[in-house]
Amino acid sequence: MPTSLRDLYDGLRISQQPGGREVSSSEDPFIVKLVQLLLSHGIGVRASDIHIEPTSVGARIRYRVDGILHEMLQLPPEIYDPLVRSIKIKANMATDIVGRSKPQDGRIDFESNGRQLDLRLSSFPTLFGDVLAIRILDRSSPRLALEQLGFPRHSLKEFEGLLRRPNGLILVTGPANSGKTTTLYAALDKLRSPHIKVVTLEDPVEYQMEGIDQAQINPVIGLTFASGLRAILRQDANIILVGEIRDKETAEIAIRAALTGHLVFSTLHTRHSCGAVTRLIDMEIEPHLIVASVSGIVAQRLVRLLCPDCKVPDPTPANTFVRLWTQEIAAAPPDLSLAAFCKGTGCPSCNVTGYQGRTGIFELLILTDALKQLILGHDTDRLYKTVVGSGMRTMLLDGLDKARQGLTTVEEVLRVTGEMEDR
Numbered sequence: 001m002p003t004s005l006r007d008l009y010d011g012l013r014i015s016q017q018p019g020g021r022e023v024s025s026s027e028d029p030f031i032v033k034l035v036q037l038l039l040s041h042g043i044g045v046r047a048s049d050i051h052i053e054p055t056s057v058g059a060r061i062r063y064r065v066d067g068i069l070h071e072m073l074q075l076p077p078e079i080y081d082p083l084v085r086s087i088k089i090k091a092n093m094a095t096d097i098v099g100r101s102k103p104q105d106g107r108i109d110f111e112s113n114g115r116q117l118d119l120r121l122s123s124f125p126t127l128f129g130d131v132l133a134i135r136i137l138d139r140s141s142p143r144l145a146l147e148q149l150g151f152p153r154h155s156l157k158e159f160e161g162l163l164r165r166p167n168g169l170i171l172v173t174g175p176a177n178s179g180k181t182t183t184l185y186a187a188l189d190k191l192r193s194p195h196i197k198v199v200t201l202e203d204p205v206e207y208q209m210e211g212i213d214q215a216q217i218n219p220v221i222g223l224t225f226a227s228g229l230r231a232i233l234r235q236d237a238n239i240i241l242v243g244e245i246r247d248k249e250t251a252e253i254a255i256r257a258a259l260t261g262h263l264v265f266s267t268l269h270t271r272h273s274c275g276a277v278t279r280l281i282d283m284e285i286e287p288h289l290i291v292a293s294v295s296g297i298v299a300q301r302l303v304r305l306l307c308p309d310c311k312v313p314d315p316t317p318a319n320t321f322v323r324l325w326t327q328e329i330a331a332a333p334p335d336l337s338l339a340a341f342c343k344g345t346g347c348p349s350c351n352v353t354g355y356q357g358r359t360g361i362f363e364l365l366i367l368t369d370a371l372k373q374l375i376l377g378h379d380t381d382r383l384y385k386t387v388v389g390s391g392m393r394t395m396l397l398d399g400l401d402k403a404r405q406g407l408t409t410v411e412e413v414l415r416v417t418g419e420m421e422d423r
Contacts, residue, residue: 026085054129168295273365304355340406
């Protein structure tokens, strides 16, 4: 039975286009079934995103699986236009000349094998036509608990301590698609109660959670993070989640909320935990407000887990492990006598990648008196060396420890943390 998208596509083309029949429109039975195939197969291989990208010779289909893009299929040019039109119509997006000349957003409610899925679409005009990016959100999948995210035991205990505080600003940092929203929802899931009011302001609302008030920003009507957060302060909330701090105004209101008795969660796009402090100062937030309001900063990445069906022992990374560990923390590495370094050989279960699924690697920065003095003195350049010297488990160290346990590889840890080499 064919399993690759190419084989499935060829089988569909033979059954639906006998004799090379031309595709006539976006409602052609072949196009309708092709849309269903692309979406269903993407869901079946655990893709988080599907990309339909026009080229000079047609279009390519790529799936993002476990954070990595894989090219799955090349389509001829006569298929691309009716395919994109069909998907846009389903998502209530414009298909006329004006619609094709500007970026658009849309969504589709989709069912696959009894699972209710929310597809978020974004189109972007290029030289050869619209690029479609489709984010797959599974409403039926259970949310991960904090204990399932991959936090090191000590960091998890400290983070849960921050959650028990009645007020303060907790920031989660990292690039796009690093799991920040999942961490925030896991924290809210830990805290929600009939006796606590939780209000969120997101862009967009990715998952619906019972027992909390969720809102989505809409700049067209003036509902921005700043204006929405200002309104939330009048809602008698105990806990506030702001999807992202993007500007000085939002940062100032979030800090004011934290200082006036609210527990506030938000995100920043920074490379590591100390970078969040630098970003706030760059936004012209006064250092004394930062040290007074910020309770803790979590920085995170997602690393791929080795496929359980094809991973085999591999002791070769041990020397690299020791070198990286001592460079990062200038201390002796853990005992490697019980290390379980492994690698994936590739099998059908993992689409011959050697990896299946992902977990987080984390670092948690809690502002000590010494760190607060550095911030107050605008000496942010020394922050990272100081926190590492004080024993903070960095993302690199957390990732290396997971490689030592045989959960991932040193190579994978370096792939996702490589951008931090300039610290």
